Amino acid sequence: MHPSGATTCRDPGVTANEKEAALDAECAGVAAPNANIQIASCQDTGVTFGGLIAANNLIASANPPKIMSLSYGVCESQNGATANAAFVSAWQTAAAKGISVFVAAGDEGATSCDAGANYATQGISVSGFASTPYNVAVGGTDFRDTVDGSNASYWNGSNGAGRSTAKSYVPEIP
Numbered sequence: 001m002h003p004s005g006a007t008t009c010r011d012p013g014v015t016a017n018e019k020e021a022a023l024d025a026e027c028a029g030v031a032a033p034n035a036n037i038q039i040a041s042c043q044d045t046g047v048t049f050g051g052l053i054a055a056n057n058l059i060a061s062a063n064p065p066k067i068m069s070l071s072y073g074v075c076e077s078q079n080g081a082t083a084n085a086a087f088v089s090a091w092q093t094a095a096a097k098g099i100s101v102f103v104a105a106g107d108e109g110a111t112s113c114d115a116g117a118n119y120a121t122q123g124i125s126v127s128g129f130a131s132t133p134y135n136v137a138v139g140g141t142d143f144r145d146t147v148d149g150s151n152a153s154y155w156n157g158s159n160g161a162g163r164s165t166a167k168s169y170v171p172e173i174p
Contacts, residue, residue: 002042007053009042017041017072024071026166038065051129052086055101059094068099070129073106075113079128091134103130105137145170 002009021039028037040058042050051072058064076084094101106112106127113122130137145151154170 002040002054007042007048007056009050009053009057012041012043012050020071022165024069026164028069048086049083052083052090055090055094059090059097059099064094064097064099066099067102068094069102071104073104073112073115073127073129075115075122075125076128076131077125078113084128084131087129088132088134091132095134101135102138103127103135105130105139 002011018041021041025037025039028035040054042053042057044050045053049072051070055068055070058068074083079087091101091103104127106115111117111120111122111125112127113125114120127137145154154167156165156167159165
């Protein structure tokens with residue numbers, strides 16, 4: 001869905017982020033099979049992350065969800081003061097409306113600015129999306145299949161029934 005609201009929400013089309021969102025929805029559906037889980041997305045603008053646009057539009061809607069989840073992240077210092085303040089405002093508004101917001105803490109732990117690097121060089125950092133007092137920061141997941149090259153053992157090459165792609169539980173690295 002592409003929630004309408006004060007900020008125009010354009011369909012982002014198929015992006016690399018779609019895999020992350022689909023995986024999260026699948027995992028949430030397994031954990032809560034009777035829940036009404038929906039993926040909300042908006043296209044990024046030149047200055048605003050599409051996930052923030054979708055979240056703000058949902059929060060401001062007449063019937064906002066009771067629970068929201070955001071699985072993306074960005075280093076707090078790289079996100080910048082203005083964008084960090086926008087997330088504080090969004091999650092504060094959500095909390096005031098009784099919406100529980102869960103945000104990925106990131107797979108890098110305390111080295112969010114070093115995402116994808118072999119070792120940390122930027123010092124201790126956190127995700128700007130998850131560092132507000134109004135959200136619950138949830139730990140990241142490192143799947144073993146990527147490390148040991150066994151992705152095909154756990155993932156189908158195309159969507160199955162109900163758009164599922166996972167074949168079975170994927171081992172995690174603690």
